[in-house]
Amino acid sequence: MPNPFDRLIExxxxxxxxxxxxxxxxxxxxxxxxxxxxRHYLEQDYLFLGHFARAWALALYKSRDFDELRGAFDRLKTIVDLELGLHLDYCAQWGIDVATLDALPETRATLAYTRYVLDAGARGDLLELRVALAPCLVGYARIGKWLASRAETRLEGNPYAAWIEMYTDDAYLSAASEEEAWLDQALAEQPAKRIAELEVVFRDATRLEIDFWQMGLERHA
Ligand SMILES: Cc1ncc(C[n+]2csc(CCO)c2C)c(N)n1
Structure with missing residues (x-):
């Protein structure tokens, strides 16, 4: 019997x-x-990270105890201290400065995904918000593992090696599995009707991640 989070994926x-x-x-x-x-992905991801930091701040606000507060606070810190830093390093390598990033127009893919998650959080409770955030946090960990398992993946001479290494790093993978454990426990307590609602939120956020990749691939606005 798969655990409750894997059932959302299924x-x-x-x-x-x-x-x-x-x-x-x-x-x-x-x-x-x-x-x-x-480059296009990285630029938009900078804007994305700003809104996802806000979404984790909303999760802080929606927390009911110190465990939940600490979980949301840790995620917020990871974005601000770790992910943002790597972004700015990459951007600096390619001559993109913070002023340029701050002035970028948001693409529709960025707008749709970030505002969808913020709206799920504003409308729902902490669980609904963390389900909307899960494709991002748990998804990138699964992507890191999937890449690590592929014969075609290579790090040597790969200009994106630092990006791959960030999402295959132990600290990051353990944050993602902590989140999965929290979700498993919270989902196990929900009735079938609520699970069906949460499946829609999870699926929508997953589809918006696909659009985000596609935006990068096609470089459209
Ligand atoms: C489009 C997009 N989706 C997911 C991530 C990964 N990510 C962003 S914030 C965060 C930490 C906690 O939520 C993680 C793992 C990304 N960078 N860009």
Missing amino acids: ACHHDWRAYIEHEFVRRLGDGSLPEASF
Whole structure:
């Protein structure tokens, strides 16, 4: 019997696979992704991270005890202290400064995904918000593992190696499994009707991750 979080994945497994094994991910892994695609992704991901930091701040606000507060606070710190730093390093390598990033227009894919998650959090409770955030946090860990398991993935000479290494790092993987454990416990207590609602939120957020990759690949606005 799969655990409750894996059942959310199973309920949308076609979308989930399309997200985890997206062409953008494959080409990141083998180093063949065009630089312009990664640059576009990176720029939009900077804007994305700002809104996801807000979403984890909303999770802090929706917390009911110190365990929940600490979980949301740790995620918020990871974004601000770790992910943002790597982004800014990559951007600096390619001559993109913070002023340029701050002035970027958001693409529709960024707008749709970030505001969807913030709305799920505003409307629902902490669980609904963390389900909407799960494709991001748990998804990238699964992507890291999937890439690590592929013969085509190479780190040597790959311009995206630092990005792959961030999401295969132990500290990051343990944050993702802590989140999965919290979700398993919270989901186990929900009636079938609520699970069906949460499956929709999880699937929608997964589809919006696919659109985010696609935006990078096609470099559209
Ligand atoms: C489009 C997009 N989706 C997911 C991530 C990964 N990510 C962003 S914030 C965070 C930490 C906690 O939620 C993680 C894992 C990303 N960078 N860009």
